[in-house]
Amino acid sequence: MGEPSEAGRRSRPPVRALVIVLIVQLVLGAGIVFAAVRGFPIIGGGADVAARGDARAAATHPAPQPTVDRFDAHRAFALLRHQVDVFGPRPAGSGAARRLAEWARPQLPAGRFEPVPGHPGLRNVVGVLPGRRPAILVAAHYDTVDTPTGMPGANDGAAGTAVVLELARALRAAARAREVRFALFDGEEAPGDRDFLHNGLRGSRAYLRAHGRAVGALILLDYVGDRDLSLPREARSDPGLWRRLRAAARAVGVGAVFPDRTGALIYDDHTPFLHAGIPAIDVIDWPYRWMHTLEDTVDKTSPRSLDAVGEAVLALVERMRRA
Numbered sequence: 001m002g003e004p005s006e007a008g009r010r011s012r013p014p015v016r017a018l019v020i021v022l023i024v025q026l027v028l029g030a031g032i033v034f035a036a037v038r039g040f041p042i043i044g045g046g047a048d049v050a051a052r053g054d055a056r057a058a059a060t061h062p063a064p065q066p067t068v069d070r071f072d073a074h075r076a077f078a079l080l081r082h083q084v085d086v087f088g089p090r091p092a093g094s095g096a097a098r099r100l101a102e103w104a105r106p107q108l109p110a111g112r113f114e115p116v117p118g119h120p121g122l123r124n125v126v127g128v129l130p131g132r133r134p135a136i137l138v139a140a141h142y143d144t145v146d147t148p149t150g151m152p153g154a155n156d157g158a159a160g161t162a163v164v165l166e167l168a169r170a171l172r173a174a175a176r177a178r179e180v181r182f183a184l185f186d187g188e189e190a191p192g193d194r195d196f197l198h199n200g201l202r203g204s205r206a207y208l209r210a211h212g213r214a215v216g217a218l219i220l221l222d223y224v225g226d227r228d229l230s231l232p233r234e235a236r237s238d239p240g241l242w243r244r245l246r247a248a249a250r251a252v253g254v255g256a257v258f259p260d261r262t263g264a265l266i267y268d269d270h271t272p273f274l275h276a277g278i279p280a281i282d283v284i285d286w287p288y289r290w291m292h293t294l295e296d297t298v299d300k301t302s303p304r305s306l307d308a309v310g311e312a313v314l315a316l317v318e319r320m321r322r323a
Contacts, residue, residue, distance in 0.1 A: 063229045063308035067253030071170055071314050073307030079162035080154065080225060080306070081298050083142075089150030090157065092143040092187040092202070093121035100142060101125050101186070107165045108182050109172055116206040122186040124203045127168060131179035134216025136320050138180065138313065140164045141188030141203065141222065141269055145292045154298045156291060157188075159225030163310050170314055178321040181215070183207055185269050193292060197267060204269035208276060217241055217320065218280035220270040224309040225301035226285045231258050231309070235265035236274060237281035245281060248315035254308040283309060 083090070083100060090097040101123060105111040108127025116122035125142065128135075140160030144153030161184055168182045187202030208215075219241075224231075233242045249258045263286055270280040290296040 061228055062302060063257050063304045064254050065304070066307055066311040068311055068315075071307060071310035072166060073303040073310065075169075076162045076166040076306045076310060077301075077303040079165050080158045080301060083158040083161060084152050084154050084298050088152075090142065090144045090153060091146035091150075092189060092191070093119070097143055097186065098123075101184070104142065104161065104165060104184055108168050108184075114207070114210065116187055116202050117209075119187055119202050119206075122202060124186055124207055125184040126207070127182040129168075129171060129176060129180045131176050131321065133179050133214050135179035135181045135214050136317055137183060137215045137218045138164055138167055138317065139183040139185060139204070139207075139218060139220050139269060141185040143186055143189050143203075145189045145193050146191050147193050147292075149294060151292060151294065152297050154296050154301050155223050155225045155285075155288060156296055159223065159301055159306065160221035163221050163224055163306055163313070166306075166310060167314060167317070170310075171317065174318055174321070176321070178323070179214075180317060180321065181211075188269055201267075201269055201272060205272050208272045208278075212273075212276050212278065215273070215278055218270055218273045218278060219245075219313060219316070220268060220280065220282045220284075221309065221313070222268055222282060222284045223288050223291075224283055224285065225305050226288060227300060227302040227305060229257055229285055229302075229305040229308060231283055231285055232261045232263035234268075234270075234282040234284055234286070235262050237270065238274070238279040241279045241281050244319065245283070245312060245316050248319060249308075249312035252311045252315050254312055257308045258312070283313070 087096045087100045090100055101113065104125050105113065108125065109129050111125065111127040113123045114126055116124060142157055142161045144157045145151045164182055164184060171180060185203030188200055190196045190199035246258045249255045266282060266284060266286060268282045270282045273280040290300055
């Protein structure tokens with residue numbers, strides 16, 4: 001075969017460059033496939049996400065002690081442990097999830113079940129402290145990821161649920177002006193941990209369809225129990241509501257837990273509310289290295305982390321009720 005002409009050689013990219021481009025494309029493609037298979041709720045994020053995850057794996061920095069004591073952290077931690085130790089893995093629609101719902105319902109004021117239309121066996125657990133509307137909604141999801149091995153879900157499910165339950169107890173005695181609603185969403189995780197964007201968020205979508213007009217703001221709690229707690233603003237969370245949370249956190253001495261920066265963009269139970277024009281924030285510690293693994297166990301969580309979040313959110317809700 002003849003050699004290519006000099007002009008032909010100049011017009012073609014070097015072989016080494018083609019190889020590099022191909023390798024980069026393969027790596028990016030593998031990352032996308034991995035994320036899709038794992039069902040990650042994260043779609044985009046800050047440049048420091050991976051680096052922060054590696055750095056935090058090396059050392060733990062406990063949350064600061066609040067300067068007030070209205071949220072019972074030890075009770076909340078007991079609620080977290082109870083979910084993991086007594087009910088075990090709690091996929092949406094499972095017997096364990098239904099038993100957890102039965103246990104949680106009487107702990108919410110005027111607690112009751114609401115079915116999730118189109119998804120037999122799924123039900124949200126809801127409660128309310130009456131007042132003027134639009135209501136403040138405090139929520140978490142109580143299901144765990146649905147995989148054959150089953151996941152403990154200590155931080156991913158149990159932590160947020162525990163804080164919502166303890167907040168409901170603490171707020172019962174508070175002065176009432178604005179209505180506060182509580183919701184434990186079922187079906188946040190996608191069946192089989194696949195195609196989260198299309199098959200997840202089932203309970204929150206159902207709640208929005210049924211009650212969206214009555215809700216003025218959503219405070220979502222997810223991944224709030226990590227021993228090494230850091231809660232920057234989730235990228236899509238309402239900036240105004242987030243500033244109010246940070247101000248409340250500073251007032252109770254835990255401002256360091258809520259750094260003044262923006263983290264990853266995450267699709268979570270707050271997403272449908274944002275799409276509907278309702279101010280919503282996702283209080284979530286991301287990245288969490290044990291997400292959707294058998295290592296998401298109680299020992300990775302801390303009463304001090306629950307305390308910091310609980311006191312901050314309690315202060316925020318009380319301020320919002322008086323406004």
